[in-house]
Amino acid sequence: MAETRAVSNPLALAVLSYLTQRPMHPYELSRTLRNNGDDRSIKFNHGTLYMVVKQLGKAGLIREQQTSREGQRPERTVYALTDSGRQELHDWLRELIEQPQHEYPTFVAALSLLAALPPDAVIPLLRRRSQRLGEEIAQTERLIQTTLAAGVPELFLIEEQFRVTLLHAETSFVEDLIGRIADPETDWATAWAQHHSQQNSEITATEPAADLR
Amino acid sequence: MAETRAVSNPLALAVLSYLTQRPMHPYELSRTLRNNGDDRSIKFNHGTLYMVVKQLGKAGLIREQQTSREGQRPERTVYALTDSGRQELHDWLRELIEQPQHEYPTFVAALSLLAALPPDAVIPLLRRRSQRLGEEIAQTERLIQTTLAAGVPELFLIEEQFRVTLLHAETSFVEDLIGRIADPETDWATAWAQHHSQQNSEITATEPAADLR
DNA sequence: GGGGTCATGTAATAGGTTACATGATTCT
DNA sequence: AGAATCATGTAACCTATTACATGACCCC
Known part of the structure; x- marks a missing residue:
């Protein structure tokens, strides 16, 4: 079954997790991640974040909620978690906790x-x-x-x-x-x-x- | 100075290390790696090995020594370590031992x-x-x-x-x-x-x- | 009022994985 | 003799990192 996850980058896990709190736009995710120090635990990288958000969108785990513009700043797209996104978050987290992974330090x-x-x-x-x-x-x-x-x-x-x-x-x-x-x-x-x-x-x-x- | 290594994949380190023993062709490297169980410590993957060998060649760390043909098997290219390759091996290994890396298990x-x-x-x-x-x-x-x-x-x-x-x-x-x-x-x-x-x-x-x- | 750095994103490039291809050997 | 597996390599595809762009705000 569990072929392999649609999005496998752990950064996606963090995105899903943050979106459980409220919808956000990518830059806000970025700031929050850094403020919480999660970038010490999950490899973070500006470009990668946008990539992951796009992948999550395509996989239907998050969905574009609105595009807003504030002042003269560039348009921002706000994303919200979908039901299957919440599902995926739980399932993925469970897997990571219960199953030790073979890694290569x-x-x-x-x-x-x-x-x-x-x-x-x-x-x-x-x-x-x-x-x-x-x-x-x-x-x-x-x-x-x-x-x-x-x-x-x-x-x-x-x-x-x-x-x-x-x-x-x-x-x-x-x-x-x-x-x-x-x-x-x-x-x-x-x-x-x-x-x-x-x-x-x-x-x-x-x-x-x-x-x- | 130490910009960043020409080849950064740890598999390259294993290749350099094995070539200190004798020149080998990629497939032999592959077999040896697996036989020694080094694939438990270094992520190994058939396609990646050829990529890494090519990168090492371009960086001058190994050099094509001969191409031989045995029976009707495809031609095999044998690679040997160069002096700068040996240098790089030592330098890199030292670095990995003396400096803990921040990682993301x-x-x-x-x-x-x-x-x-x-x-x-x-x-x-x-x-x-x-x-x-x-x-x-x-x-x-x-x-x-x-x-x-x-x-x-x-x-x-x-x-x-x-x-x-x-x-x-x-x-x-x-x-x-x-x-x-x-x-x-x-x-x-x-x-x-x-x-x-x-x-x-x-x-x-x-x-x-x-x-x- | 000009130089940083914040905010926001896209595009080019490099790196790595999976799939494909093909002759040789070995097994049954 | 056909099936499976070994031996050997290339190519297509996906992923991730770096570089590029550009307007706004803030500081001196």
Whole structure:
């Protein structure tokens, strides 16, 4: 059944969600998104928003409600949610919550190719990462505090709390990884170092770089 | 300076990395990628690979080395890494390791719009998520075990270990969140429930759906 | 009263995914 | 010998990002 959604860009989800509150025109959506800081959680981009709005219109999930003109400003088209749009919003949100998606964070990609660098080059890089993760944690926590202090209910900060959780987990992992690499007992790390120290002695054609995996 | 990389698709990183071992033709890259399970960490797609190879060629990071024909199979073009390609590989990898990237996982997007569903609909969804996260953890751990048992050094499984770490952190978060929502002491959760229970009494135009944030 | 930046949108370009194509090998 | 699958690549289509445009308001 659920072929694939008519509009798959997560920005569309945000648009549907905002339109449950009241009809809006694209620029207002844009401002609201940014004001609410949702652009930290959903990739946002001026041009993309207009594209998504057009796609949603074509899919019948929103509908052009009126075009108004205020002063000499360009005409603005106001969009409203349709019934099937509301339906889609709920269905989509449910899916995203109940089903973990397989994703491709860049650090995972980097880790999968880690062997391409020598271990003693990797350690300082990991140290800097750990430090920067710490900065991001601090910054996110400050954001949470000041937003709460401004009277916003915690409900609207759950994403940021989640982010902090992930950042902590990543930090522990990185720290632990540094330890494992540096530990002279870790045999794969020593083999890794040796492999790189032989990078110039390519006369050893005995080991034909067979797939290591 | 570092304008932006000539080729930004992470699949290109994998290509550069594999070509450090020996020159290959695209299809061989494709097979190797899949055999090594790197397609779990880097989004892979047949058509994209050819695109990326072309881009890398144009950017001078790899170079066409020969075209050979074996039997009646179509001609295959073998590519080799250039010096600047090796340079780019190292530079790029370093950057990815030392600098955390801001990313947009879909669960973060969903959490940021959580308020659009009523809390008693969210709880069972989170329960199912938690359960599925458990399954993913188990599956990834089995993968790690069998791969290690096949003689692959742990160095090539660090990404999967990292994934498990993240999955555990996410599970704790989700469990905790369920608790917070269900807890009658949590005031924002009760306010949230009330907001949704009034969804039909839209006569109350006194609260003009002001930005909650 | 001229220089930013706000408000609003369109168009050009680049990037990525899916579909198509076709000979070779292998299986039954 | 016909069906399925492997091997290899190209082309068409969709998506997303960047660049372009243009009048209004605001500041000094």
